[in-house]
Amino acid sequence: MKNGFWGFKITQREHILLAGLLVFCISLTAGATEFNTDGNREGWTVGHAVDSLEAKDGSLVATVLAETSDPYINGPYGPYDADRATGIQLRMRWSFLDEGVEAIPEDFQSGPRIYYFPVNPVEGLPGHGEKGYNDKLSEWWPLEPGEWTIIYVDLWEGTAQQPWQGMIGNYRYDLADGVFMDYQVEVDWIRLVDYWVQNNNFERFWFDNFDPWQQIGAGTEDSFEVTESDSFSEWSSLQITGLGTDDSNYHALEQEIYTGTELEKGSRVSVVGAYKIPADSWDADSTLWFRVRESDGTAEYLSDPVEVTTFDEWAQFSSTLVLELEPADRTSLSVQLYSKNPAGAEFYVDDIFVDVQSPEEAISLESFPNANWEFNVDGDDLGWNTSNQIENIEAVGGSLTFTYPAGSNDPYLHGPAGPYPGPRYGGAALRMRINTGLDLVGPEMFWFPTDGGHASSTFTIPAINEWFTAFIDVDEQDWGGEINNIRFDFPNFVEEEAFVEIDWIRFLDEHIMNNSFESGIEPWTIRNNEGVISDFIVQSDVVYSGQNALMINGSGGYHAVWQQLEGYNTSIPQNAQVTVKGMYYVPDGTELADLWVRINEKADGVENLSEHVAVEQYDAWAPFEYTLTLNSEPQNRDWISVELFSNVAAGQPIYLDDIFITIYKAPANYGWPVNAVRLDADQSITIDGQVSAEEYAGAQAVVINSETLNGFDDPYFEGVTHGGMNWPSAQQETPLDDFNGTYYFMWDDENFYAGLSAVDDTYSWVGPDPNGADALQFVFADSPDNQDISTMFIPTLAIDDGDSNVVFKNAFSGWLPQDLSNDVEYAGMVEADGNYAIEIRIPWTSMQGAFEPEAFPPAVGDMIGFCILAIDYDDGAVQWAAANHTNLPWNGTGVERLYFIERDTAVADWSIY
Numbered sequence: 001m002k003n004g005f006w007g008f009k010i011t012q013r014e015h016i017l018l019a020g021l022l023v024f025c026i027s028l029t030a031g032a033t034e035f036n037t038d039g040n041r042e043g044w045t046v047g048h049a050v051d052s053l054e055a056k057d058g059s060l061v062a063t064v065l066a067e068t069s070d071p072y073i074n075g076p077y078g079p080y081d082a083d084r085a086t087g088i089q090l091r092m093r094w095s096f097l098d099e100g101v102e103a104i105p106e107d108f109q110s111g112p113r114i115y116y117f118p119v120n121p122v123e124g125l126p127g128h129g130e131k132g133y134n135d136k137l138s139e140w141w142p143l144e145p146g147e148w149t150i151i152y153v154d155l156w157e158g159t160a161q162q163p164w165q166g167m168i169g170n171y172r173y174d175l176a177d178g179v180f181m182d183y184q185v186e187v188d189w190i191r192l193v194d195y196w197v198q199n200n201n202f203e204r205f206w207f208d209n210f211d212p213w214q215q216i217g218a219g220t221e222d223s224f225e226v227t228e229s230d231s232f233s234e235w236s237s238l239q240i241t242g243l244g245t246d247d248s249n250y251h252a253l254e255q256e257i258y259t260g261t262e263l264e265k266g267s268r269v270s271v272v273g274a275y276k277i278p279a280d281s282w283d284a285d286s287t288l289w290f291r292v293r294e295s296d297g298t299a300e301y302l303s304d305p306v307e308v309t310t311f312d313e314w315a316q317f318s319s320t321l322v323l324e325l326e327p328a329d330r331t332s333l334s335v336q337l338y339s340k341n342p343a344g345a346e347f348y349v350d351d352i353f354v355d356v357q358s359p360e361e362a363i364s365l366e367s368f369p370n371a372n373w374e375f376n377v378d379g380d381d382l383g384w385n386t387s388n389q390i391e392n393i394e395a396v397g398g399s400l401t402f403t404y405p406a407g408s409n410d411p412y413l414h415g416p417a418g419p420y421p422g423p424r425y426g427g428a429a430l431r432m433r434i435n436t437g438l439d440l441v442g443p444e445m446f447w448f449p450t451d452g453g454h455a456s457s458t459f460t461i462p463a464i465n466e467w468f469t470a471f472i473d474v475d476e477q478d479w480g481g482e483i484n485n486i487r488f489d490f491p492n493f494v495e496e497e498a499f500v501e502i503d504w505i506r507f508l509d510e511h512i513m514n515n516s517f518e519s520g521i522e523p524w525t526i527r528n529n530e531g532v533i534s535d536f537i538v539q540s541d542v543v544y545s546g547q548n549a550l551m552i553n554g555s556g557g558y559h560a561v562w563q564q565l566e567g568y569n570t571s572i573p574q575n576a577q578v579t580v581k582g583m584y585y586v587p588d589g590t591e592l593a594d595l596w597v598r599i600n601e602k603a604d605g606v607e608n609l610s611e612h613v614a615v616e617q618y619d620a621w622a623p624f625e626y627t628l629t630l631n632s633e634p635q636n637r638d639w640i641s642v643e644l645f646s647n648v649a650a651g652q653p654i655y656l657d658d659i660f661i662t663i664y665k666a667p668a669n670y671g672w673p674v675n676a677v678r679l680d681a682d683q684s685i686t687i688d689g690q691v692s693a694e695e696y697a698g699a700q701a702v703v704i705n706s707e708t709l710n711g712f713d714d715p716y717f718e719g720v721t722h723g724g725m726n727w728p729s730a731q732q733e734t735p736l737d738d739f740n741g742t743y744y745f746m747w748d749d750e751n752f753y754a755g756l757s758a759v760d761d762t763y764s765w766v767g768p769d770p771n772g773a774d775a776l777q778f779v780f781a782d783s784p785d786n787q788d789i790s791t792m793f794i795p796t797l798a799i800d801d802g803d804s805n806v807v808f809k810n811a812f813s814g815w816l817p818q819d820l821s822n823d824v825e826y827a828g829m830v831e832a833d834g835n836y837a838i839e840i841r842i843p844w845t846s847m848q849g850a851f852e853p854e855a856f857p858p859a860v861g862d863m864i865g866f867c868i869l870a871i872d873y874d875d876g877a878v879q880w881a882a883a884n885h886t887n888l889p890w891n892g893t894g895v896e897r898l899y900f901i902e903r904d905t906a907v908a909d910w911s912i913y
Contacts, residue, residue: 260333383416437491531559671723
């Protein structure tokens with residue numbers, strides 16, 4: 001195994017890379033990539049010849065098939081500060097997919113490489129740096145299959161081809177090629193080395209002892225020693241010797257967090273690492289408080305102590321602090337390795353890292369797990385389908401229905417896994433009816449904390465064959481931390497087959513408090529002095545569910561109570577959707593001018609409001625549900641609130657009950673969709689390099705320039721504000737006479753047509769590939785959610801400025817293998833002033849077989865994934881590059897949408913053209 005490829009460890013200061021498998025970069029903002037959300041690859045995409053790449057079960061999993069040539073993956077775009085970061089560290093394991101294979105042939109070889117692309121490469125050198133691994137290694141050791149291993153990656157020196165310095169744009173990592181069997185790699189986490197704090201690993205060859213960590217508290221530096229006797233990774237760790245377990249014997253190392261006094265209030269700052277504590281080095285009075293500390297010079301805020309549950313072996317830990325102070329008030333933000341253990345007792349610490357999430361990131365990365373299940377879509381049980389003795393489960397007619405047999409013992413229904421933040425909820429409720437089981441034992445809700453164990457609370461079935469709402473109040477129960485899932489049990493030993501219908505299931509107090517007005521009016525308060533609080537009365541005469549409902553006594557004018565979405569109002573991301581739902585009751589004859597149970601987003605003094613309640617029913621409880629798409633960036637927002645706003649004749653009542661809020665993340669793809677318009681029966685397009693609105697009559701032209709890219713209302717899609725993006729390294733100011741591109745997309749039963757007419761002060765060709773020039777470039781994907789560029793078409797055309805020939809390519813780095821060059825027709829023309837035009841015709845037959853299900857030829861109303869890539873080169877370098885999507889396709893965030901429509905739905909004119 002001296003020349004094997006599965007793993008290795010080398011001597012000091014040599015470049016340590018995971019040979020042939022996976023090496024990753026991470027965001028300097030987050031400082032870590034954890035892959036803790038299934039389906040979220042956090043920007044990593046397949047570059048070439050990787051069979052699958054998915055985030056599941058807390059890891060990023062790459063699968064490569066046997067004898068694969070040149071497999072690699074692309075990392076997310078940074079940029080990354082190479083001058084601050086010395087390397088990365090990751091925890092991983094590999095395995096053959098055939099578990100029966102244990103040995104690796106002695107003569108096995110591989111040729112992996114790592115590529116990185118500086119934002120500003122050194123002039124005269126290639127545009128990227130690259131490393132072959134084998135010639136960098138002085139010592140090898142085999143990494144056994146199935147074993148988790150820590151790999152440290154030192155990238156400080158870079159290579160002669162292009163130094164590792166300045167800002168690095170993105171990375172590409174080659175995996176092992178030519179492996180004789182299918183294999184996979186799982187990556188548990190990846191963390192940046194030496195960014196937020198220095199000397200993460202206590203390696204003496206790089207830092208003098210444990211510098212720059214500083215000793216604080218009781219004792220002296222003699223209590224802390226860098227040792228090679230034991231380590232979690234690499235060669236060294238920190239040995240801590242206890243002073244005794246009296247309260248005065250706390251001692252610690254401390255280090256300030258880089259830019260810690262500048263981080264936003266509400267940022268989540270975590271310290272993570274590993275400890276190894278011999279069992280005899282711990283007693284009942286010992287404490288391990290490896291913590292984040294924030295201070296304004298007087299008060300201090302601390303993350304929680306580490307709960308020690310593992311002894312005599314290495315264990316990982318994490319402790320998180322949400323910052324309480326504004327940057328101007330914060331004098332210190334540090335990591336403290338604070339502990340108290342028996343005198344003379346020794347334990348070990350290694351790999352101390354800091355992860356930072358800004359408030360916006362903390363919310364945008366949160367999955368907003370669905371905590372209101374309505375069952376309004378036939379066939380969609382919303383994950384409520386793991387059960388005991390439950391049969392025939394089906395979502396139909398607005399309810400979840402199922403049966404269980406007579407005589408059943410302990411029938412129950414499991415909900416989908418969260419995790420759900422228990423402290424945010426005051427309980428749960430469900431509306432249901434059942435045909436049997438009155439007065440029998442069994443109705444009960446169980447909940448299962450992620451830390452283990454369970455608790456429960458019973459509820460009552462008041463009548464058979466009648467709808468009722470059960471409220472399970474858990475305020476007094478063991479309902480802390482995160483809840484993995486809940487479960488509902490139903491009556492035992494029924495005498496006939498039970499038939500159950502569940503209208504909805506909801507967590508209480510999810511985003512607002514006192515949903516059901518069971519405990520008075522608080523925290524609802526009068527909005528902006530609009531009315532008096534005595535007009536809002538919690539009463540029990542007219543009730544939808546529970547004991548009480550809210551009666552609003554009309555005042556003859558507008559009045560309202562409200563509450564803000566505390567903890568969310570200034571952090572929910574732009575374009576997320578906030579829904580308010582509930583029940584209203586308007587007595588017949590009530591003079592109602594307005595009922596507006598609404599979401600109100602206020603930013604810079606401007607209100608963004610959801611719709612009025614359309615009152616369609618009287619003398620009966622009726623449901624309402626309205627959704628607001630958020631317009632503002634979180635930092636510009638004054639609040640998000642829910643308001644019970646009405647105008648009722650004086651002395652006349654209306655009633656409200658069960659007001660719930662649900663937050664949905666911003667759609668994966670929003671911001672700037674495109675329509676391709678079908679040609680008229682007598683219309684034809686000649687591919688001659690002359691592109692005009694007359695020839696492309698009926699097309700819904702797309703204009704991309706520095707003014708239309710963001711914040712511009714789209715003329716063809718009501719309510720859509722352009723949300724394109726610039727390539728981060730190409731955001732120079734670009735006036736309209738430098739680049740102003742008008743794009744046309746049309747289709748018929750045989751072909752797709754695309755044309756670009758560009759205003760440009762200088763036509764620039766670099767080559768040899770067409771994407772190294774002013775070009776027409778766009779992307780076809782099977783769906784907007786596709787994040788894998790290996791399954792996309794990316795046609796690209798540019799005019800060779802030397803002889804005016806058009807250069808075409810669609811196969812970049814192993815993307816879809818169909819070569820369109822023999823089937824497509826294209827042409828272009830450059831004018832003396834630098835303006836140019838280029839167009840292409842692509843037969844549907846040339847792309848058939850690439851997508852599953854088949855997408856071509858399309859029908860009216862079909863939609864596929866699509867992205868326009870606008871590129872302006874000047875003097876041989878990219879000056880301005882943009883896309884009509886919130887990210888670039890190779891950043892792993894999907895693409896935009898292209899709809900195929902008829903011409904009579906097109907818009908004839910738009911003033912910007």
